[in-house]
Amino acid sequence: MEKAGVRNVIFFLFPSLVLLAFVFGVPLLNLIYYSLATWEGINPTLPLGPHNYIALAKDLQALESLIRTLIIGGVTIPVTVIISVVVAHFLYERVFGWQFYLVVFFIPVILPVVVIGVIFTRFYMPNGLLNHILRFIGFGRFATAWLSNLKTVLPSIIIAAIWWEVAFATILFYSRMMNVNPSLYEAARIDGATEGQLVYHVTLPQLRGVIQLYVVLATIYYLNQSFTYIFVMTHGGPGWATCTIDFFIYLNAFKYVRLGIASALSLLVSVVLVFIVHIYLSMSKGEEIQ
Numbered sequence: 001m002e003k004a005g006v007r008n009v010i011f012f013l014f015p016s017l018v019l020l021a022f023v024f025g026v027p028l029l030n031l032i033y034y035s036l037a038t039w040e041g042i043n044p045t046l047p048l049g050p051h052n053y054i055a056l057a058k059d060l061q062a063l064e065s066l067i068r069t070l071i072i073g074g075v076t077i078p079v080t081v082i083i084s085v086v087v088a089h090f091l092y093e094r095v096f097g098w099q100f101y102l103v104v105f106f107i108p109v110i111l112p113v114v115v116i117g118v119i120f121t122r123f124y125m126p127n128g129l130l131n132h133i134l135r136f137i138g139f140g141r142f143a144t145a146w147l148s149n150l151k152t153v154l155p156s157i158i159i160a161a162i163w164w165e166v167a168f169a170t171i172l173f174y175s176r177m178m179n180v181n182p183s184l185y186e187a188a189r190i191d192g193a194t195e196g197q198l199v200y201h202v203t204l205p206q207l208r209g210v211i212q213l214y215v216v217l218a219t220i221y222y223l224n225q226s227f228t229y230i231f232v233m234t235h236g237g238p239g240w241a242t243c244t245i246d247f248f249i250y251l252n253a254f255k256y257v258r259l260g261i262a263s264a265l266s267l268l269v270s271v272v273l274v275f276i277v278h279i280y281l282s283m284s285k286g287e288e289i290q
């Protein structure tokens with residue numbers, strides 16, 4: 001590009017760049033400043049230093065919150081990918097009633113996460129639908145207060161998250177499969193491939209790029225936005241059993257008024273998310289996601 005063209009591009013982009021720098025740059029600089037200060041909601045106090053980060057390194061609850069977050073994401077994401085790939089494959093194959101199933105799988109996508117949390121909270125109540133079903137089919141001994149039991153509360157939240165994630169991922173994968181050449185499946189069937197072999201050897205490779213994209217988006221979500229499920233369904237309880245990293249930030253900022261600690265932890269999470277996005281961009285470099 002000629003120098004005159006470069007100058008024109010800079011001239012037209014300059015207002016947008018200034019706006020972006022103001023909208024994102026100023027809060028980021030404030031976050032860095034507050035993470036280095038002692039801030040309890042009135043005025044940040046000096047001197048600046050890494051004391052908030054040192055306190056986090058010694059905080060066992062912060063480590064436990066991170067582990068819970070990794071458990072939720074580490075279980076939810078792989079299970080969601082497996083289920084969604086299989087469902088998208090059979091939707092693409094036009095199984096009987098596929099249009100009805102497509103509508104059913106789309107319904108959770110349009111529901112706010114708050115609504116989903118409320119629905120599953122009612123579902124898991126001691127007198128809720130799940131326990132009624134268990135008693136009706138003769139498994140009443142397994143009925144429990146699912147969100148108050150330390151052994152069942154985390155799996156219960158994971159199941160609720162998977163229910164929504166499968167809907168979103170299925171629509172995403174199915175949209176990608178609309179561009180897959182049907183001759184690939186025809187050739188594989190002529191060679192005697194079973195449905196399982198079709199899923200593994202044809203569908204899965206075709207979805208590789210969009211699966212990578214989904215995994216990155218879901219990882220960002222569970223590190224940064226699983227707060228809604230926790231706040232609506234358990235509020236971090238019972239005890240600390242469901243306190244995730246983002247909910248831990250919320251507690252420090254708005255309940256314990258340790259805003260310096262919350263700022264430091266928010267900055268660390270942001271750095272991790274940038275690193276994850278960088279890895280994804282490096283992996284997908286040169287690949288075209290249609």
